[in-house]
Amino acid sequence: MGSNINSEIDREKIAYEHYKDEFKDYEPEAMAKNTGCIYNRDTGEIIVKLMGQELSVKYPSGDIYGRDGAELEGFHSKILILRYLIHGSGVEPSKKYITYREIEGGNVYYGNFYGRCILRLSSVLKNNPEGLKKAFEKLDAEKVNKGDFAYKIQFLNNIYLIFIFWIGDDEFPPSSQILFNENVHFYFTAEDLAVVGDVSIGTLKKIGVWEPAN
Secondary structure, three states: OHHHHHHHHHHHHHHHHHHHHHHOOOOHHHHHHOOOOEEEOOOOEEEEEEOOEEEEEEOOOOOEEEOOOOEOOOHHHHHHHHHHHHHOOOOOOOOOEEOHHHOOOHHHHHHHHHHHHHHHHHHHHHHOHHHHHHHHHHOOOEEEOOOOEEEEEEEEOOEEEEEEEEOOOOOOOOEEEEEEEHHHHHOOOHHHHHHHHHHHHHHHHHHOOOOOOO
């Protein structure tokens, strides 16, 4: 078990170093413009907002820090941000939202997305729906009239998601859905979006109130 975890961390570290090396070959002003971010030429950093958290992506190193100066934790998040900056195409969000299956390659990777994101999100909902609502409120998410309750959040600049929840009853278990603004394929692949869901849920759990409700 331990060796498998270490091997996975090593692979993620290698992938992160790869994207850091690729990142330095792109113009920072263009990357910022194509993602709706801000590039500060004086400090050599691109300012990115990840679910409300302001981050500094140093150029050309690709190192990522919070505003408190602490390095961002988690290779998944760091790789995702660099891929977003490298591949962003400058397309602003529309009013249309789509399911994971509607994204190119979504049917191929849906099993992974379902297990990694939908089932996990439904489990969080089952354990504490009120804590989940409080997490969205802390993010200043916008309430949406879907399901039993739903929220729209900004995941990254220009990237918006809608989380929909059905609380369930004696006959049906709690369930959930994640919708993506249709512009998302100009920034991420279907494989990336499984990580987007994973990172989103991790953030919700981190900032939420998860003690069982009385």
